Structure formats: C-alpha cells, structure tokens
Amino acid sequence: xxxxxxxxxxxxGLALGIEASHVGGAMPRSxxxxxxxxxxxxxxxxxxSVLVLAKSEASKLIEMQRRLGLxxxxxxxxxxxxxxxxxxxxxxxxxxxxxTRWFDNNLFYKKPxxxxxxxxxxxxxxxxxxxxxxxxxxxxxxxxxxxxFYRLSANQSYSRWEDLVLDFAGILVEELxxxxxTGPALLQLSAPCLAxxxxxxxxxETVKESLRIVKNGYNGLxxxxxxxxxxxxxFPWILDSPADVIGIDPFVTAPELIRGYSFxxxxxxxxxxxxxxxxxxxxxxxxxxxxxxxxxEARAYHLTTNTDLEYLPRHVADAKIERLAEAYRILGGxxx
Amino acid sequence: MKLFPTQExxxxxxxxxxxxxxxxxxxxxxxxxxxLLGVERYEVLVxxxxxxxxxxxxxxxxxxxxAIRLHEAAGLxxxxxxxxxxIEMYEHALRQVKGVEFLGKVxxxxxxxxNKAAIKSKPQLAENTYVPEFQFAKRHAxxxxxxxxxxxxxxAEWSFDEYxxxxxxxxxxLIERRREAKREMVFDLAREVVRPVILSLVENGANRIQIxxxxxxxxxxxxxxxxxxxxxxxxxxxxxxxIHICYSDYTLLFPYILEAKAHELSIECANKDAVSxxxxxxxxxxxxxxFREHSVDFALAPGVIDVHTDFIEPPELVxxxxxxxxxxxxxxxxxxxxxxxxxxTRKWDVAYRKEVNLVRGASIARETLE
Numbered sequence: 105x106x107x108x109x110x111x112x113x114x115x116x117g118l119a120l121g122i123e124a125s126h127v128g129g130a131m132p133r134s135x136x137x138x139x140x141x142x143x144x145x146x147x148x149x150x151x152x153s154v155l156v157l158a159k160s161e162a163s164k165l166i167e168m169q170r171r172l173g174l175x176x177x178x179x180x181x182x183x184x185x186x187x188x189x190x191x192x193x194x195x196x197x198x199x200x201x202x203x204t205r206w207f208d209n210n211l212f213y214k215k216p217x218x219x220x221x222x223x224x225x226x227x228x229x230x231x232x233x234x235x236x237x238x239x240x241x242x243x244x245x246x247x248x249x250x251x252x253f254y255r256l257s258a259n260q261s262y263s264r265w266e267d268l269v270l271d272f273a274g275i276l277v278e279e280l281x282x283x284x285x286t287g288p289a290l291l292q293l294s295a296p297c298l299a300x301x302x303x304x305x306x307x308x309e310t311v312k313e314s315l316r317i318v319k320n321g322y323n324g325l326x327x328x329x330x331x332x333x334x335x336x337x338x339f340p341w342i343l344d345s346p347a348d349v350i351g352i353d354p355f356v357t358a359p360e361l362i363r364g365y366s367f368x369x370x371x372x373x374x375x376x377x378x379x380x381x382x383x384x385x386x387x388x389x390x391x392x393x394x395x396x397x398x399x400x401e402a403r404a405y406h407l408t409t410n411t412d413l414e415y416l417p418r419h420v421a422d423a424k425i426e427r428l429a430e431a432y433r434i435l436g437g438x439x440x
Numbered sequence: 441m442k443l444f445p446t447q448e449x450x451x452x453x454x455x456x457x458x459x460x461x462x463x464x465x466x467x468x469x470x471x472x473x474x475x476l477l478g479v480e481r482y483e484v485l486v487x488x489x490x491x492x493x494x495x496x497x498x499x500x501x502x503x504x505x506x507a508i509r510l511h512e513a514a515g516l517x518x519x520x521x522x523x524x525x526x527i528e529m530y531e532h533a534l535r536q537v538k539g540v541e542f543l544g545k546v547x548x549x550x551x552x553x554x555n556k557a558a559i560k561s562k563p564q565l566a567e568n569t570y571v572p573e574f575q576f577a578k579r580h581a582x583x584x585x586x587x588x589x590x591x592x593x594x595x596a597e598w599s600f601d602e603y604x605x606x607x608x609x610x611x612x613x614l615i616e617r618r619r620e621a622k623r624e625m626v627f628d629l630a631r632e633v634v635r636p637v638i639l640s641l642v643e644n645g646a647n648r649i650q651i652x653x654x655x656x657x658x659x660x661x662x663x664x665x666x667x668x669x670x671x672x673x674x675x676x677x678x679x680x681x682x683i684h685i686c687y688s689d690y691t692l693l694f695p696y697i698l699e700a701k702a703h704e705l706s707i708e709c710a711n712k713d714a715v716s717x718x719x720x721x722x723x724x725x726x727x728x729x730x731f732r733e734h735s736v737d738f739a740l741a742p743g744v745i746d747v748h749t750d751f752i753e754p755p756e757l758v759x760x761x762x763x764x765x766x767x768x769x770x771x772x773x774x775x776x777x778x779x780x781x782x783x784x785t786r787k788w789d790v791a792y793r794k795e796v797n798l799v800r801g802a803s804i805a806r807e808t809l810e
Contacts, residue, residue, distance in 0.1 A: 138547075141550070359613075382606060392614070419544065
C-alpha cells in the first residue's frame, strides 16, 4: 500500500469525521455451534446445550471487538435463525410460514404469516440476546425495520398494511423497554425493502411515522441500514427521517445518484463486503469509503460492513472484522 | 412417443449400506431391497457386509446399482443412479476443479449449511469422475439414462469470488466491474468445467443430460446470464438437454428462458399444490399458463410428486395433476411426468412408493387421453 495514499486517507478520514465503526449485522455461527444446533434439531440434545455454547462464543466475540477498538459491539445474534424469527415465533397473531428466499441470496428465512393483529404477550428479545454479557458495554442491536417486516410477511389479517407497520414499530419499542437497563447504545433497523425500489408518498409517510415511534420510545442512536439495493432509491426522503444514522451499501449503490446530498446526521458506509470472502485491504476500504463519503456531506461518518456477516464462514467473518477495525484506526478513528 | 413419459430428477437418499453404522438392521435392509428390486447377486453384497470384507468403492458401486434398480423397478422410463457416488450437487462438482478452495460452512437456513468454496484462480477441470460414474451406470441400466450435472450459473452463484473481482479493471463503476467479474466467472465455469464434462459424457454415449440450475432466478437481473451460460455449455452438442430449476419464482425466467436451447424444463409444482383430487383447478400448476402464453418450444416436466413430504401421492392425484397440467399447457405430448426435485431427503421406502405411483398415475392419465 502506498504510504502517501494512506496518509492522504488518514487526513481525509479525520477531515470527514469518522466517529464510529461497527459490524453491520448478525454473525455466522462457528462449525461447532452449527453442529450443536443440528443435534438440537434432531432431538439429540436439549436447547440448553446450544445456549451454553452460543453464550461462550458471544462472549469471545464481544471481547474481540473490544480488543480491536470497535465503537459499538455486537453479541452476534447467534441464537437467531433469521432476523425475523424471534417475532415470527413469539408474537401472538403470527404463524411460521414456508421457507422463503432472503432477497437475492442462497439463504432462506421462515415467512411470518400474519393471521390476526399482532400482539406482544411475552418478552421476546431477552430469550434471544445475551444481555448479561452486555452490561456496561456500548452495544449494538440489529432488528427488522417495520416496513421491511411487513413486506417480508404474508399479511392475512390487516385490512390496512399501514397498521401492521405501525403496530410492529410499537412492539419494537415495548421490547426495547424491557432491555432498558442494558439497552443498546445503537439500534440498527435493517431495511433493504426501503431501498428495493422507490416508495410512493403514502408509503414514505408510514415509514417515517414508524421510525418516529421507534425513535421516540428509545434513548440511543437509531440507524436505518439500507443494503442489498441502491440506497439512492430511498434518497432524499430517508435523510429527512428520524434516524440518527443512515447506512448504505456501496457495493450496490451508484455514487453519482447520491452525490451532492447533505444532512446533519451520520452516514454509515458498509465498505466491507459481507457477501464475499475476499478480505478487503485497508487500501480498498479507504478508497471505497472516501469515494462515497465525498458524495454525501454528513455531520459524521461510520465505517461498517454492508450487511450481516452470516453469509461467510466464521473465520472469514472474523478476518473481515479485524480488517474493518484496522481500517478504522488508520482512517483516524478508534484507538488512534 | 408415448404420452407422459416418466423420469426422476437426480438424487436419492444414500443406500442403507452407505450409512456410517453397518449393523444387522442395515444388513437386513440391504437384503430386503436387493430382493424387492431384483438386484442381481445382492447376496454377495450381504455376505461381504456380514464379513466386513469390502471397500468403499465397492459399496458405492453397489449403491449405484441398487438405485438404478429402484428406479427401474418402479417403472420409470428414464433413470439414474440417485447420485450415490456424489457428495452433493455443489461440493461434488467443485471438488474436481483446480482454482477452487473450500472455506467452510455457511448457513442456508436454520441449522442447514453447505461447504462454500471461493474461486481463487481461473477454474479448470482437474478430475472427471462423471465418466466412470456414467460408464458404470450404462453397463447396468436397463432403461434410458439421464445424467444430472450442476450448471455453471449455480456453481458461480453459490461460490465466493476472490479472483475475478480482484483482477485489475480500468473502466466502469464498481457495480459495472462486479457485474463484469460475475459474467467472466460464470462463463469460465461454463467453458472450463461444465462443458468439458458434457463433451466427455457424450463421447462416452450419454444422450440425455440434465443441467441443475436451482440458483437461476436468485438474482432477477442475471437470469439472462444463466441462459447465455446454458447455451454456451450445450452449443453444438448432440444430446437431449433438460434444465431443472426448483423452488424458484418462475415468472422471473421470462423472457430469457425462451432463448434457452433446451429440450425440456423441469420445475417444481406439486409442493405448491393441494392434495385433493380434481382436474379443474390446481394452484400448483397455474404457472404453466405463463409457459403457454409465451409459446415455449420445449417440453415441460412439472413436478407431480412432492419430495418434501412422506405423503404418498395416490395414482389418481398424479393423474389429475398431469391432465390438468396438459390442459393448461395446451399440449399433452410435451408434458413429462416427474418429481419436483431429487428424492434425497426421503427414505427409500417412501421414495420407492412415490415413484411407483408416479408411474401408475402417468399410465392412467395416458389411458384417459388415448
């Protein structure tokens, strides 16, 4: 890597104000944990054995991120089969539907079937998140964005889809309140459906309202992460939403379509590709970061992955996190 | 040609004696299936198992023979060996390729994973187990054979790219450069891996080949690429080609699939269909309207057997599905009776009974129209 270019990026990174770095979603399970889940699925072991192993892995993952100097740490969401599953399984009014392709990936989720108005009758997240590992930690939680949840479900009950979106936003708030003492400092709402295509005015208003509900019921930073699709589809209205941080996927976003926008909050750029095993060099990360950061003028920038790392084998995901942290340090954030 | 010819779609669960634990119950099962399916000299295998005097290669050959006989005993017109000598459709194909490195398990759903590889350099076929596999099957089969191969688009889509994406490219945006990299990857897998296998099989007498492309519609903007790659691998080859695509949104195939130089398209329908009898409305087969509207020139093999349930479709249900499909498609002479997909996840007892009823159902559907 050319020293001159690195020095240039460090200067650029400082000038652009990189204030945080974090992982953009769920982590892959280790092969040992995968095997444990299979044994549970086949009835050969109780679920408690998976809990013990997953907790141990989550603990090591948190420690690794802390050592590397990431700003917000994830516990990996290793117990989640898919990002919707806790809600699919535990919300009243939702049944577990068929395996369905997760966007354009060779990954499948179980479609939530909305059979009656959704109702939260039990605490959900406390069964899926190792909150006891997160006490005193600046941590990040990733949840489905309400409109995306609606789009990925089969609605057989609500006559107005808007009500489902708003009800789900309310449920997220109730859940976040149960985590109050150990709540996340950063909440990422994963929102590919906001970028899949341009939404019409009514849809945008409902999305904004749902984000307002979440924002008003939660004390930390709210991030909306647009990945898998060109983020420009959600521009400029997303800049005007209640989110504190907007995340974009630079591997599918055309920079020329977002060039010239500015906003008073933070832009998270997913410069590490979680869908390919090539571990980016700091140079590649820096180049990509700068080419997007100079397009959109934000108060500050975050350096992250473009999506969940669960598309990778675990050791590759770990290598990517290390490189993300290294790039963050060199670009002027974190421990430096 | 007879109406509603019957065929399988590739995989079958491993033969009982390929399991890890070879106890007396497995040996009894081996004896049972050998007798039921009329496997010649099956007593030799049973004796070898009892004496623990066998090689892995011997067992795989026996498994291949058992699977061929299972399909033949059920009465299928076109058979295969249930992929008894393969690991699975993706890993088996890429294990024979230079320039590929397996990186480890990635999730497909819940606790289901596959061993995912990265393309590290230009892929080249280093080994070809398909020819000896086919030669063995050809020596033993009493019916026509159809060889399944994984298609280049699926091999690329299910792999990481550490080579093409890293090659210097001077022009275009990141999105355009990635698109170009993907295209090169798919075409290299087509030209350097899949096509050489096809040519070697045809040279050895294979005349029916099934190209499995379950990933064909994963990325809607790349369906055209899948078709181009398919045409590349079959270009000028004198054989009957089936494309098999399962559990996909088939509407995304259009209009690209109209350009595919395929003789048959095999799709999954039974999984989406009701199990009640009747020929008037069958939701699993609505998609066939689209194929009719586009006047496709290939034959269609809509699955009439659901491979994800132990429910044994009665012959009358198979009949109704076939007659309904023929009506919707508008040309019974271009409807083939088969499963939704391979029967790899079903026990042999279930798989066998399903195939028997597939053949019976096709027979009564044929009688109805004739």
